[in-house]
Amino acid sequence: AIILAKVTKIYRSGEVETYALRDVDLTLENGTFNVVLGPSGSGKSTLLNMMSGLDTLTSGTLTIDDAQISAMNHKELTRFRRHNLGFVFQQYNLLQTLTVRENVQIGAQIATDPLEPEEILKRVGLENHLHKYPFQLSGGEQQRVSIARALVKQPKILFCDEPTGALDEATAKDVLAILQALNETMQTTILLITHNPSIAELGDHIIRMNSGEIVDVLTQKNK
Amino acid sequence: AIILAKVTKIYRSGEVETYALRDVDLTLENGTFNVVLGPSGSGKSTLLNMMSGLDTLTSGTLTIDDAQISAMNHKELTRFRRHNLGFVFQQYNLLQTLTVRENVQIGAQIATDPLEPEEILKRVGLENHLHKYPFQLSGGEQQRVSIARALVKQPKILFCDEPTGALDEATAKDVLAILQALNETMQTTILLITHNPSIAELGDHIIRMNSGEIVDVLTQKNK
Ligand SMILES: Nc1ncnc2c1ncn2[C@@H]1O[C@H](COP(=O)(O)OP(=O)(O)OP(=O)(O)O)[C@@H](O)[C@H]1O
Ligand SMILES: Nc1ncnc2c1ncn2[C@@H]1O[C@H](COP(=O)(O)OP(=O)(O)OP(=O)(O)O)[C@@H](O)[C@H]1O
Ligand SMILES: [Mg+2]
Numbered sequence: 001a002i003i004l005a006k007v008t009k010i011y012r013s014g015e016v017e018t019y020a021l022r023d024v025d026l027t028l029e030n031g032t033f034n035v036v037l038g039p040s041g042s043g044k045s046t047l048l049n050m051m052s053g054l055d056t057l058t059s060g061t062l063t064i065d066d067a068q069i070s071a072m073n074h075k076e077l078t079r080f081r082r083h084n085l086g087f088v089f090q091q092y093n094l095l096q097t098l099t100v101r102e103n104v105q106i107g108a109q110i111a112t113d114p115l116e117p118e119e120i121l122k123r124v125g126l127e128n129h130l131h132k133y134p135f136q137l138s139g140g141e142q143q144r145v146s147i148a149r150a151l152v153k154q155p156k157i158l159f160c161d162e163p164t165g166a167l168d169e170a171t172a173k174d175v176l177a178i179l180q181a182l183n184e185t186m187q188t189t190i191l192l193i194t195h196n197p198s199i200a201e202l203g204d205h206i207i208r209m210n211s212g213e214i215v216d217v218l219t220q221k222n223k
Numbered sequence: 224a225i226i227l228a229k230v231t232k233i234y235r236s237g238e239v240e241t242y243a244l245r246d247v248d249l250t251l252e253n254g255t256f257n258v259v260l261g262p263s264g265s266g267k268s269t270l271l272n273m274m275s276g277l278d279t280l281t282s283g284t285l286t287i288d289d290a291q292i293s294a295m296n297h298k299e300l301t302r303f304r305r306h307n308l309g310f311v312f313q314q315y316n317l318l319q320t321l322t323v324r325e326n327v328q329i330g331a332q333i334a335t336d337p338l339e340p341e342e343i344l345k346r347v348g349l350e351n352h353l354h355k356y357p358f359q360l361s362g363g364e365q366q367r368v369s370i371a372r373a374l375v376k377q378p379k380i381l382f383c384d385e386p387t388g389a390l391d392e393a394t395a396k397d398v399l400a401i402l403q404a405l406n407e408t409m410q411t412t413i414l415l416i417t418h419n420p421s422i423a424e425l426g427d428h429i430i431r432m433n434s435g436e437i438v439d440v441l442t443q444k445n446k
């Protein structure tokens with residue numbers, strides 16, 4: 001399980017303090033598909049950054065299974081993320097100087113049982129773009145490279161920040177079907193942020209946020 | 224009117240040629256609200272880049288009212304865009320070293336009748352973020368700065384590439400209401416790219432694309 005206990009995150013810039021998360025308690029059981037909904041600026045991406053060890057907590061703790069993540073140093077955190085976590089970032093975060101296939105290969109390199117980069121790229125419809133650079137891709141193509149890169153290492157836990165925001169309906173459906181299949185066949189734990197209520201229907205649990213707080217957790221399915 | 228005649232755009236990288244647009248003919252009448260729909264990679268952003276003079280045509284012509292845009296040099300193009308056009312880019316394109324308010328002020332500087340930056344920022348809900356830098360904003364907040372920057376100079380023609388993709392339903396509604404009001408009261412010509420069919424309902428015309436071609440133009444309203 002991923003357990004956030006009494007987590008607060010405050011961003012300080014000069015005099016200004018922004019409470020991005022206030023006293024959040026949240027547990028994600030292994031193998032669950034969790035969707036996070038909430039207005040722009042409500043703290044969804046911050047929640048993802050806290051739950052994945054990508055950023056430090058101002059106060060509170062993060063535990064993933066038996067590992068005390070919030071107590072790890074930078075080196076331990078980096079190794080933990082590499083071995084266990086996959087990310088689809090809201091702004092894609094592709095390496096601009098590597099091709100599509102190289103961006104995905106990098107994701108496979110440190111994995112114990114990686115998929116074939118060209119296979120996963122084919123599944124997201126990018127087989128004709130393998131040798132292009134990110135600046136030569138459309139918005140939705142860049143997003144799909146980001147998705148392929150996260151999936152190729154078959155992570156235990158997958159964090160997706162609006163992974164279909166730049167995709168048309170049909171392409172988005174394909175991607176969400178891949179994620180659902182992963183969750184059902186591989187018991188991959190998924191945390192997916194979205195603005196789209198119809199995507200929320202895919203989740204076992206819906207986590208609603210507002211102004212840095214979790215206001216509601218709805219359980220739709222029991223596993 | 225904005226007139227594309229027989230426009231083709233080919234991207235070449237090494238041996239590979241990508242036909243991003245094939246022999247496109249399209250006219251947008253002044254004061255119309257036009258929505259572009261189509262799958263990821265179908266050429267929507269490329270169409271916008273061609274219609275706005277942001278990028279060169281491989282063949283064909285672009286005329287805006289009586290100006291032969293495709294015949295202009297770099298300096299004339301830059302001046303034309305500054306005086307007449309506003310842009311909301313798919314990747315926001317904010318200046319990272321300027322604050323929220325400064326990013327919008329820059330948009331106002333070269334305008335004949337600019338709005339007040341703080342006013343327009345308030346209308347998109349960002350009054351508490353004026354002194355932050357883009358990296359300190361959520362995805363949807365960055366998108367809204369991009370929107371405010373385009374609107375502040377009250378352009379004759381507004382090009383919006385998925386301007387609400389990162390926004391929740393309520394915030395997206397506010398933004399679209401602002402765009403509709405602009406179109407109705409100021410006769411601003413709008414070209415809006417979206418994946419969301421419900422947003423398409425706002426348009427006077429819906430332009431459907433697939434594989435670099437315009438496959439359909441539907442007129443929903445007459446003005
Ligand atoms: N580095 C930072 N410094 C200051 N404030 C920040 C920083 N990063 C985020 N914030 C603020 O924290 C709040 C929550 O941000 P977060 O990115 O988690 O929102 P979000 O729910 O993901 O929004 P969106 O749906 O727009 O992506 C926002 O108001 C944002 O401005
Ligand atoms: N600089 C470039 N070099 C090579 N190919 C390019 C370049 N820019 C765009 N393309 C290709 O042209 C096609 C159309 O791109 P475009 O960005 O117009 O698509 P789009 O409809 O906006 O897609 P999306 O909905 O994903 O944003 C894509 O297949 C893309 O890979
Ligand atoms: Mg976010």
Ligand SMILES: [Mg+2]
Nearest residue numbers: 138139268313
């Ligand atoms: Mg695009």
